[in-house]
Amino acid sequence: MAKTVAILNQKGGVGKTTTAVNLAACVGARGRRVLLADIDPQGNSTSGYGVDKRGVKVSSYDVITARAGAAEAIVHTAFENVDLMPANMNLAGAELEIIDVNGRERLLKNALIPVWEQYDYIFLDCPPSLGLITLNALTAADTFFVPIQCEYYALEGLSQLMATVRQIKRLYNPYIELEGVLLTMYDGRLNLTQQVVEEVKRFFPKKVYATTIPRNVRLSEAPSYGEPILYFDKKSTGAAAYIALAQEFLEKQDP
Numbered sequence: 463m464a465k466t467v468a469i470l471n472q473k474g475g476v477g478k479t480t481t482a483v484n485l486a487a488c489v490g491a492r493g494r495r496v497l498l499a500d501i502d503p504q505g506n507s508t509s510g511y512g513v514d515k516r517g518v519k520v521s522s523y524d525v526i527t528a529r530a531g532a533a534e535a536i537v538h539t540a541f542e543n544v545d546l547m548p549a550n551m552n553l554a555g556a557e558l559e560i561i562d563v564n565g566r567e568r569l570l571k572n573a574l575i576p577v578w579e580q581y582d583y584i585f586l587d588c589p590p591s592l593g594l595i596t597l598n599a600l601t602a603a604d605t606f607f608v609p610i611q612c613e614y615y616a617l618e619g620l621s622q623l624m625a626t627v628r629q630i631k632r633l634y635n636p637y638i639e640l641e642g643v644l645l646t647m648y649d650g651r652l653n654l655t656q657q658v659v660e661e662v663k664r665f666f667p668k669k670v671y672a673t674t675i676p677r678n679v680r681l682s683e684a685p686s687y688g689e690p691i692l693y694f695d696k697k698s699t700g701a702a703a704y705i706a707l708a709q710e711f712l713e714k715q716d717p
Contacts, residue, residue, distance in 0.1 A: 467605050468605075470586075472596075476610060480609075481607070481707075482498060487693070488705050489708045490542050493543065496581060496583050497581045503549060505551070532576060541693060567601045570599060574602055592623065604639070605640065627640075642670070671710055692704065
């Protein structure tokens with residue numbers, strides 16, 4: 463049965479989607495069967511895998527609003543062992559549609575149950591907010607993964623995120639745990655970076671990944687070509703970082 467991991471941070475621009483796209487690709491390349499579910503209305507994971515959002519017939523919107531089953535929305539990608547549940551702008555209206563639905567927080571989990579056995583890992587690329595879609599992701603997930611940018615306001619809003627998770631744990635999903643924290647846009651030469659690292663480690667003791675993701679031009683270019691960095695430029699420092707992250711992630715699953 464798949465382990466489901468929500469990748470989230472309600473602060474935008476922290477490398478959340480970059481991490482979802484590239485961690486999924488690198489875990490798939492290591493022989494695990496992966497589903498990347500794009501549940502962010504911006505649909506950046508979808509375009510990051512070379513799928514045209516405008517041409518998507520069945521999307522995560524249809525799954526969350528119970529118009530279609532998960533299997534109908536899933537597409538096979540050109541990348542090893544990775545399937546995608548794409549998103550498009552329709553998803554932006556989903557929260558209003560499901561707000562009065564009974565059991566609205568479990569819609570995504572219920573939809574994913576029939577495909578659990580097909581995968582080793584399901585990664586959920588969440589929107590940068592703490593609305594109903596993110597609530598669905600955290601109710602469906604076994605763990606959640608938090609990318610944090612190495613900048614001054616890194617921890618801004620994270621206390622709210624953790625308070626939300628505690629509430630979800632109490633009300634809807636008693637088993638959810640923090641998978642880990644990933645430092646992104648890392649530059650070890652800067653004093654500020656070191657200060658942020660120390661602060662994050664204080665906030666999340668023993669949960670900060672040793673792997674860090676550097677600022678890397680090739681990593682920024684890859685989405686416009688519709689490829690994860692592993693396939694776009696395997697020799698880049700960005701690819702090396704996500705390969706190392708996938709290895710560290712998998713070692714934590716099978717210690």
